Amino acid sequence: MSEKKGFIVRALEFHAKRMWQWSSVKRAIEIMKDLNLNTLIFHQNDIINHLVLPEAVYPLEGKTLVSSRKFFLGVRLCNIMNNRAYMQRVLRETRKAGINFFLQVKEIYPTSDIFEMYPEVLKPDGSICVTDPFWFYYLREKIQELLEVLPDIAGIIVSPGTDETPISILHNKCTCRRCRLTAPQEWLKKMIETMYKPLAEKGKTLVVRDFAKTPEDHRLLMNVLRECPRDIVVALKFVPQDYFHTFPDNPYIGSFRENPQWVEFDVWGQFYGLGLFPCS
Template structure:
């Protein structure tokens, strides 16, 4: 028996609209005993549902979207011509996906962020905009939400449920990002807004006999508290989904403190395989041990469902299926079914499916080859946790290099603040000499380890094919470049911070050495920029390699640091 009732694979990018890609994902799910597909696009429902009522569909009952269309096509063409045919085209796509999933015994869930709506609604109901700002608390939104989901489930009765995030501020309207200052907004609490939205969704979803899962996905401890208070007041039929770490997928962060504290509500726990915040699989990070521990925590705290994300909405064309982090999908799938799954068997299955073994190997030879691969690839997280992270703080823009001094510190101390969840980390980026030295050494350790792994990869193993060997070499050479870039960036930023904040120490032995290191690190930024430009012009890797190893980010940071140091912007 599997460890969790619901074992879900999530597609978050435009791949959700790619039929061939979804079929590939369904095949993987079938082979690895995952039983729930999550299609996650913030506007997915709004691209399929008109809703008809707001364009003149006033009959009590419609059997299909085409009967609604009979009554509204002229109005659609007049006011929103690009949305006239789009919904019924996408309807056909989604119905086919649902049918193909059903044949494999896989349920389909839709994930979005609310509130979302077609822009024309603001023209039809101008009272929704007050002093140029959309009002998040107008009662219209609750009626609109009910009608939208009612029409959706009338059209798609085989969808298993809806997963939604109401508290991120990433939707078109949310109390979290509400800028309206009308009297209604002044006197409505966040908790009341979350509750109003949840109940507006729950009514039609529950009436359709489907599951509503609300994500406890927030960006700070205050919002965490607000949505938690609202959740406590909701019907127990509503399930809750939580990321395994608070705020976002940061493996250096502690376990989400809300896990196991959801009252009588069913819990689903979310994980990431692609690595939005841990290297995209280009800076590889194989998370077998992390998954095992965190999945066990979920199981011990009564979680019914677990979700593994394969890609990210802001990075179309990139997925864990295409990198070394594909192993994470194998690991999650195995562990969601059996927490005691053998890690070597996980690597072996990946090697088999990739056709990386030489033909005609014996079972013992395959095991020896697998152990060699695992001994190298299994250490990648030890590198990556010291690369886009600094003293456990997020020092990247979703794994990308920061582009200015202020940007780097904003990412680490404000946007992705660890100290919100671990107060002891408030001094993690302090510039006392011991801490600066710790940070410098941390990056040196990452570089030393990735170079050690690259050396082992280059030596190769007699059990893998030539193509597999070259693939691993390419992966680890790009991994080394990624580590080199972050080493130069972090050294430059933290030494600049030290110089600006500790001018009175300019005569100390450490300060004199720090000045030399700073100059070298700034030089390294420009040398790497030149190397990355050459890489761009002379190689042909997946295009996201060049997104991550972007020379222009290095030159922008170099210019900014020189300005701050009073050296001019062109040095």
């Protein structure tokens, strides 16, 4: 925050299907200009999967896919190309309005056909091996391809401390030796750095949210972030998880003095908000 300019980041977030409706986005951009807001966020957990394959992971040719799978992959690729064209339009309009554009996601979030194409990530009991090196390769390729096709995005916002993704150390059921020997803090740090590196190389911003379901997971993520690069933005919710009357203030606000910090206030009606729209 600047004493002269107020809040440096003044954001509007879409967290609904209306982000894919141009009329709604166009209206939002006009409102943002009227209210002097400077950051637009599209929040969809798996939105990157709707913008890239990535091609390094999905062979478009060759004998690795049966004919039916090639057909459905082709259909998905057509949808991806349409989504890219739409997102490029959003970026053109936000750029003209002087508005930064971020995607907000939860990762690692694969599509279901990954398990058919790379069955080695599954164990005989059906559990997913979250420490398999493939997952970090997959995540890196997603981010790199995203930056190639949408080079004008300002960055990515991610919530790695939640169990709401298919691939997470926080709900790992795999009992292989590598998983048993991998500390959650080590896995989370590697996951964050896998996203950070391609973004930093392109001058983009990685924002890590402290959204977590338990005090233990929250504390774990905060400890990990203290070991990560100093230019990662730490986004801290006013109260941990989602707002509820009895929840305490977030004790970590102000504690990351070497990192840029964002503070999030829940005001738009989920559960109780902070009084603006108290019922959702």
